[in-house]
Amino acid sequence: MKKIVLISLIGLFMTGCVISNAPVTGRTQLILVDEKQENALGLNEADSILKNATLSSDKTLTNKIVKIGKNIVAVSDDAQKYEWNFYLLEDESVNAFALPGGKVFFYTGILKFMDNDDQIAAVMGHEIAHVLAHHGAERMSQQMLSNVGAQALSSALEIPAEYESLYNTAYGLASNLGVILPFSRKHESEADTIGVYLMYKAGYNPNEAIKFWQKMAAASKGATLEFLSTHPSDERRIKDITAYIETLQ
Ligand SMILES: [Zn+2]
Structure with a gap:
């Protein structure tokens, strides 16, 4: 059985595995x-979101989001290969997220929690970081490995003839998860580090x-905010960011 798993994994590696390093952290x-x-x-995913969403009609706010996004990607060499788009959606939900490939969405609802451009830059940097570090693809990959492992084990003595189809099945199961599910704690923390680094480099105040995040933590006590369900704002997050900022100055 171990052999089957091993062969399956080799099949996967042959179809395009990459060992890479996350920017800034080097993980x-x-x-x-x-x-x-x-x-x-x-x-x-971006297309289907845009089909059902309303773009903000506030040109000043939209331009501000686009400008901050552009300022941040400008300081990253890794960011240059993407085609970035920054959208402000008219939506009272408190949310912001980025999709693989460089499509970043802010909802008007989250701007109410931001006092200045630096705070917008903090969330912008964090979302851009998820893209630069390929967190979606990494999560898909983890899911594929566990699917392949399970399938290979269940077929016990029979070595699958087509590794390609195994890959496709696993890929199909994993691909949605990579785009839709919240990121792990490890990815969140890494996006914080990369994001703070980028905003600092772009001239925004990392403090x-x-x-x-303190404001988010306070808000989380009274309400369920969408952004907080994927981005828990707790003592540890704030402590880690504070410690990282000290290394920058
Ligand atoms: Zn995040």
Whole structure:
């Protein structure tokens, strides 16, 4: 059985595995989804979101979001290969997120929790960081590995003839999860580090990131906010960001 799993994994590796390093943190990542597939999934999801969403009619606010986004991607070499789009959606939900390939969405609802451009830059940096570090593709890859492992074990003595179809099945199961599910704690913390680094490099005040997360932590006591369900704002997050900022100055 071990042999089957091993052979399946080799099959996966042959179809386009990449060992890469996350920007800024340098963490080693195993990524089984190539960048084209990853970007296509993100683009697909962005299209369907835009079909059902209303763009903000506030030109000043929209321009502000676009400008902050552009300022942040401008300081990252890794960001240059993407086609970035920054959208402000008219939606009272408190949310912001980015899709693989560089499509970043802010809801008007989250702006009410931001006192200045630096706080917008904090969330912008964080979302851009998820894209740059390929967190979606990494999560898909983890899911694929566990699916393949399970399938290979269940077929016990029979070695699958087509590794390609195994890969496709696993890929199909994993691809949605990569785009839709919340990120893990590890990814959240890494996006905080990369995001704070980028906002600092772009000339924004990183201490405002702490203020934003403190504000979120306070808000979480009274209500369920969408952004907080995927981005828990707790003592540890704020402590980690504070410690990282000290290394920058
Ligand atoms: Zn995040």
